[in-house]
Amino acid sequence: MTDFISETESFVLNLFKDKLSTRFVYHNFNHTQRVVENAKVLAEEQNLNKEDKEVLILSAWLHDTGYTVSEKNHEQESKRIAREFLGQLNYPEALISKVESTIDVTRMDAEPANEIESILKDADCSHFAKDTFKEISELLRQELNLRGEKYSAEEWRDLNIEMLSTKHQFYSTYAIKNWSSKKQQNLIGLIEERDKKKRKHEKEKLKAKYKAQYKNDNPERSVQTLFRTTLRNHIKLSDIADTKANILLSVNAIIISLALANIIPKLDNPSNEHLMIPTLILICFSVAAIILSILSTRPNVTSGEFTKDQVKNRDINILFFGNFHKMKFDDYLWGVQEIMKDKDYVYEALIKDLYLLGKVLERKYRLLRLTYNIFMLGIIISVVSFFIAFKII
Numbered sequence: 001m002t003d004f005i006s007e008t009e010s011f012v013l014n015l016f017k018d019k020l021s022t023r024f025v026y027h028n029f030n031h032t033q034r035v036v037e038n039a040k041v042l043a044e045e046q047n048l049n050k051e052d053k054e055v056l057i058l059s060a061w062l063h064d065t066g067y068t069v070s071e072k073n074h075e076q077e078s079k080r081i082a083r084e085f086l087g088q089l090n091y092p093e094a095l096i097s098k099v100e101s102t103i104d105v106t107r108m109d110a111e112p113a114n115e116i117e118s119i120l121k122d123a124d125c126s127h128f129a130k131d132t133f134k135e136i137s138e139l140l141r142q143e144l145n146l147r148g149e150k151y152s153a154e155e156w157r158d159l160n161i162e163m164l165s166t167k168h169q170f171y172s173t174y175a176i177k178n179w180s181s182k183k184q185q186n187l188i189g190l191i192e193e194r195d196k197k198k199r200k201h202e203k204e205k206l207k208a209k210y211k212a213q214y215k216n217d218n219p220e221r222s223v224q225t226l227f228r229t230t231l232r233n234h235i236k237l238s239d240i241a242d243t244k245a246n247i248l249l250s251v252n253a254i255i256i257s258l259a260l261a262n263i264i265p266k267l268d269n270p271s272n273e274h275l276m277i278p279t280l281i282l283i284c285f286s287v288a289a290i291i292l293s294i295l296s297t298r299p300n301v302t303s304g305e306f307t308k309d310q311v312k313n314r315d316i317n318i319l320f321f322g323n324f325h326k327m328k329f330d331d332y333l334w335g336v337q338e339i340m341k342d343k344d345y346v347y348e349a350l351i352k353d354l355y356l357l358g359k360v361l362e363r364k365y366r367l368l369r370l371t372y373n374i375f376m377l378g379i380i381i382s383v384v385s386f387f388i389a390f391k392i393i
Helices: 003-019 029-045 050-062 074-088 093-104 115-124 133-146 153-167 173-178 180-217 221-266 270-297 308-312 329-340 343-392
Strands: none
Touching: 003 029, 003 050, 003 074, 029 050, 029 115, 029 173, 050 074, 050 093, 050 115, 074 093, 093 115, 133 153, 133 180, 153 180, 173 180, 221 270, 221 343, 270 343, 308 329, 329 343
């Protein structure tokens, strides 16, 4: 490394540290250093002579120094800063002019006129062909956002696709041969990401459209939910009623078993005659509770058949198995199809089914309430009777 290059590196580092705004998260010393390293690689591969290589490296170090002065005219400012700095180092005038023209090629619309300019142009855009392309590109987007040029992630992706596909090209032989393929991979990655987002957006749009259409075309959806919820509640209540009846059956069966096994065999003894009436009261109330429990769970036997006239007149609930379990399938199929012809008939059948289920539940819970009352009354009277019987003795 020549003394000129070493001093230029120190100069650029201090200049960026002291005067570059923190908004420049992309065009900073890291970017400049990255351009210099890639310029060195290309210079070696292109076999530049010592003088041209020195001009190239100096240009790479100084090409973005203008950002410390101006955002819009940074190339001109970079050329001015380069001339002033290199002039202070007594760098040859001809080479300073060469550095200026090389810096000027970093403008987006500039075309390189020689090999040095081609290399710097390629080095400045080397991240297009790197694995870190997305990360570096995102830094540039954030910098532009901080500078007031707002780009969404989608807009920036589309701009990068346009840049890589139509606006950018490599100029040096080595870059064209070795970097173009990776650039194409990054372009394909962006296109696939765009297409994936587009498909997802279209899918969500179609889904939203379908939901809106489904909602508009099916205003009865809430009604259908009402039927499902009500039917589920009816079935749950019926299960609860059956469980309660089974509990009463079991409890009273145990009471009767204990009474038959332990009390009644001892009643033939004259000393236990006073227990006769309390025991009979207990057993009678238990038997009554068992009978009512059985009645609350006992299914009703139906004919298992219906006629076509009943279906046409809507007098039968064919949704209940008890009304069709003896019929042939063809006759039942006809009945269901007859209902399905008319949407109102379908809802009427569902309403009728819910209503009849409700009537069954009403009977179950009415008998259960009576059973619990009798069981409670029997226990109270039996206890009182036993207490009185023991007091009489």
